[in-house]
Amino acid sequence: MNEEFKIDIVNPEKSFLTKDDVIEAIVPAYEGEMGILKNHISIISFLKPGIIKIKSKSGEESYYVEDGIVEFKDNNLSILTSSIFNLNEFEKNKVLDLIKTAEEEIKNDEISDQIRYLNNQKIDVLKSIN
Amino acid sequence: MASLDDLKKRITSVKSTQKITKAMKMVAAAKLKRAQDSAEKGRPYSQKMNNIILNLSNGISDKSNAPKLLSGTGNEKVHLCVIMTSDRGLCGGFNANIIKKAKSYFSKLKQEGKELKIITVGSKGNEQLKRVYGNKIIDNISFKNSKNANYFDAEKVGKTIIDRFEKHEFDICTIFYNQFKNVITQIPQAQQIIPLNTEKNSEDKLEESYEFEPDEDEILRNLLPKNISTQIFKAMLENSASEQGARMSAMDNATRNAGEMVDKLTIEYNRSRQAAITKELIEIISGAESL
Numbered sequence: 001m002n003e004e005f006k007i008d009i010v011n012p013e014k015s016f017l018t019k020d021d022v023i024e025a026i027v028p029a030y031e032g033e034m035g036i037l038k039n040h041i042s043i044i045s046f047l048k049p050g051i052i053k054i055k056s057k058s059g060e061e062s063y064y065v066e067d068g069i070v071e072f073k074d075n076n077l078s079i080l081t082s083s084i085f086n087l088n089e090f091e092k093n094k095v096l097d098l099i100k101t102a103e104e105e106i107k108n109d110e111i112s113d114q115i116r117y118l119n120n121q122k123i124d125v126l127k128s129i130n
Numbered sequence: 131m132a133s134l135d136d137l138k139k140r141i142t143s144v145k146s147t148q149k150i151t152k153a154m155k156m157v158a159a160a161k162l163k164r165a166q167d168s169a170e171k172g173r174p175y176s177q178k179m180n181n182i183i184l185n186l187s188n189g190i191s192d193k194s195n196a197p198k199l200l201s202g203t204g205n206e207k208v209h210l211c212v213i214m215t216s217d218r219g220l221c222g223g224f225n226a227n228i229i230k231k232a233k234s235y236f237s238k239l240k241q242e243g244k245e246l247k248i249i250t251v252g253s254k255g256n257e258q259l260k261r262v263y264g265n266k267i268i269d270n271i272s273f274k275n276s277k278n279a280n281y282f283d284a285e286k287v288g289k290t291i292i293d294r295f296e297k298h299e300f301d302i303c304t305i306f307y308n309q310f311k312n313v314i315t316q317i318p319q320a321q322q323i324i325p326l327n328t329e330k331n332s333e334d335k336l337e338e339s340y341e342f343e344p345d346e347d348e349i350l351r352n353l354l355p356k357n358i359s360t361q362i363f364k365a366m367l368e369n370s371a372s373e374q375g376a377r378m379s380a381m382d383n384a385t386r387n388a389g390e391m392v393d394k395l396t397i398e399y400n401r402s403r404q405a406a407i408t409k410e411l412i413e414i415i416s417g418a419e420s421l
Contacts, residue, residue, distance in 0.1 A: 010178060012281040012363050014171035031343055044182060045343040046352060069353060071182050073340075078178050082281055 005038045005075040007054060009063075011082055017063075019056055025077055026053040027070050028125075042073045047081065049122040051129075062087040064129065066122065087129065099126045134406065137399040141392060148388035154220065155381035162313065162374035168278065169310060169367040176364040179357050183326065185340060186350055197347070199292075199354040202325030203301045208245040210300035210324075211235065212291065214307040214365055215255030216373045217274045222380030224308060224316065224373055225254045231318040232306045236263065247300055251287060251366075268299075279366040281359070288359030295324060307365035308372035314379050316372035323361050326354070 007025060009017040025036045028050025047068040054061045068081030085094070102119045105111065111119075132140075187200060213232050215225045239246050249269045250256040256270045269290065273283050291303060303324035308316040342349055 008174070008178075010175045012172055012175050012284075012360060013168060015174050029343060034343075041341050042339065043341040043343060044186065044349060046349065069179075069182060069349075069356075071178070078182075080175060080178055080182075082285075 003038050004057070005036075005077060007077045007079070009052075009079045009081065009084065011080075011084060016081075016084055019054065021057040022054055022077070023057065024053075024055040026051075027079070028052065028065070029070065036072055036077060038075055040072050044069070044071050046070075047079070048118060049125050051087070051125065052079070052084075064090060064125070067118075090129065095126050095129055099123055102126070132398075132402075134399065134402055137395060137402065141395045141399065144388050144391050144395065148385055148392065151381045151384040151388060155378055155385060158374045158378040158381060162371065162378055164278070165367070165371040165374050166310070169371040172364060172367045176360050179353075179360050183350075183353060183357055186346060186353070187326070197351050197354055199295070199324055199358070200326050200350060203298070205301045206244070208247060208300040208302070209239055210247045210249065210291070210294070210303045212249045212251060212287070212303065212305040212362075213255045213259065214305060214369050215250065215252035215258075216369070217253050217272060218373075219254060220380065221373050221377035222383075224376035224380075225258065227316070227318045228306050228308055229255060229258050231320060232259075233262075235304070235306075235320060249290070268294075279363070279370045281363050284363035284366055285359045287362050288355065291324070291358060291362075292355050305362065305365055307369045308376075310368050310371040310375060313375040316376055319365075319368075321361070321365070323358055326357070 003023055004021045006020040007017070007022045008015065023037075027034050027036065027045075028048055030046040030048055033050070034045065047065055047070060049066050050064075052063045052065055054063075064085045064087055065079075065081050066083040068079055068084075070080075071078045099122075102122045105119050106116060106123075187196070211232060213228060215228055219225075236246055246263075246266050248259065248263055248267045249271065250259060250267060251271045251273075253270070253272045253274065256267065256272075260267060271287055271290065273279075276283055294300065295303070302322065304320050304322045306318065306320050309319045311317055
């Protein structure tokens with residue numbers, strides 16, 4: 001049986017990635033990591049900072065995202081995000097830069113708990129990459 | 131009749147103007163290609179975002195409890211208009227068209243007795259509107275320093291709008307921009323973004339039921355501000371493609387007009403030169419005859 005589904009990752013500037021031979025996608029959803037296989041129920045959820053893993057026939061790929069929305073419907077997975085980086089092309093300096101901005105943001109006392117949580121999450125994930 | 135020297139000067143001046151317009155046309159054409167590309171690439175994102183929101187708002191059970199960005203404040207008293215124009219001139223009717231559309235909307239609001247607030251994006255619109263509506267303009271945002279339309283700028287505009295909405299400064303928000311149809315046609319658009327217009331697609335009702343994680347309300351509350359930035363970004367992309375298109379066709383016309391003018395002036399120049407020669411000849415001949 002055919003076990004593949006289609007994935008579309010778009011950011012505001014362009015369509016980032018399209019694949020139609022995906023076997024499994026693991027996304028960092030708001031309430032924990034979520035693995036999506038073919039014929040998953042229709043779902044809409046948020047992404048928190050984390051790693052998207054895409055297993056397809058042509059191999060496995062990983063991307064780092066900071067935020068976004070994921071929608072799965074009729075075996076089409078759409079991920080809308082404004083910041084996404086391919087882990088293979090992710091430069092070390094860029095990672096350090098992102099960690100720095102997040103750390104600076106935490107120091108600010110006026111931010112809400114939610115933003116603080118997201119920034120902490122960001123730092124954890126980024127450090128695990130390095 | 132102008133003297134030969136004057137004509138010559140005018141011809142050179144028109145020719146150098148033509149050189150400038152020609153160069154501007156080339157630059158606009160190159161930029162248009164890029165702007166058009168990014169406008170097309172940006173479409174899937176805003177479309178998908180729109181779809182998700184439509185599905186969500188159809189699925190929401192309790193309309194009265196929906197976030198205010200979706201359902202509105204319940205009033206229709208204060209209107210905020212965001213006028214998006216370019217930062218540079220020499221682009222034909224591009225800015226004038228948006229302003230015209232906006233002004234007719236303003237006078238309609240005035241007749242209905244609504245209150246008006248204006249935010250201008252881009253300096254050209256600000257310059258033209260501040261003469262008549264100067265006291266209504268509450269903010270002016272300009273992106274003179276950023277080369278291309280980028281999402282970061284759009285987010286900034288979106289944040290300003292949402293901040294003002296949360297302070298209850300207005301009830302309804304409409305953005306004005308030019309939609310890019312093709313190089314010679316740009317359609318000025320008025321699009322209402324707060325409260326969101328979801329009635330359009332109510333005919334093809336989606337019976338699809340979604341699983342939400344977290345629940346609908348929370349998703350909507352997070353999604354709607356993002357959607358506003360996205361819609362503004364889309365408007366910015368369309369606008370920048372339209373601007374280049376308008377500039378290109380305006381400069382093409384200008385180049386052609388300058389060419390016609392050079393031709394006309396050259397004929398006039400040749401005629402008056404010939405007239406001067408003939409006059410001289412007649413003088414010589416009649417002088418010789420009188421001897």
